[in-house]
Amino acid sequence: MFVLLLPWASSAPQGIGDIAGQGCICHGSLDTSTELILVGLPAEFESNTSYNFSLEVRSSKVSISPGQEAGGFRIDISSGDLQFNNSVGHIQELEEGWTHTDSGNKVRVWNFVYISPSDNTTFTDLTINGNAVNGNGQSTGDAWNGTIIRIPGTAYEGDLEPPLKDESLGALDYAVGSTALVGLLALVFIIIKD
DSSP states (O other): OOOOOOOOOOOTTTOOGGGGOOOOGGSSOOOOTSSSEESSSSSBBBTTOEEEEEEEEOOOSSSOOOSSEEEEEEEEEEEEEOOOOTTTTEEEEEEEEEEETTGGOOOSSSEEEEOOOOTTTEEEEEEEEEEESSSSSSSSSSSEEEEEEEETTTTOOOOOOOOOOOOOOHHHHHHHHHHHHHHHHHHHHHHHHH
């Protein structure tokens, strides 16, 4: 008897933790046609100031079906804070970042308040990953993209370029590759044996 174990991947309509810091890798590879639209963030921040902003995920490849899962996101910030309207129920704080909730998975626009750090000689890096999903409850047929944005304080004098996203292989990539290799070797063994 031959049993092939494949890694299990599922959608995360209830939100995603810090595993999404490397992107929405369970939904395939990065898709640059998926747009992350940010409206309201400042070009530079004043100390202890609140800025209302929105994140929208747009995809020409993945349409929205009303009432179905539509999208998700993960935001991590290096300094400052994010707040949101709890009564709407679309956003939650999870594992030191912010992500969608189950009801927030049915939209592709989320609203926040960015509260800048008290020291305007610093900067904030926002790592944002957004996913347009097709509502099939699986991780196939979706399209995601990610970016890092640096917002300097008004008195910041350092590098304005955010760090590059690490596109090296992660633990999940190695696990999937190893499992596929084992499965391929087992298949070759069965073919040769017969």
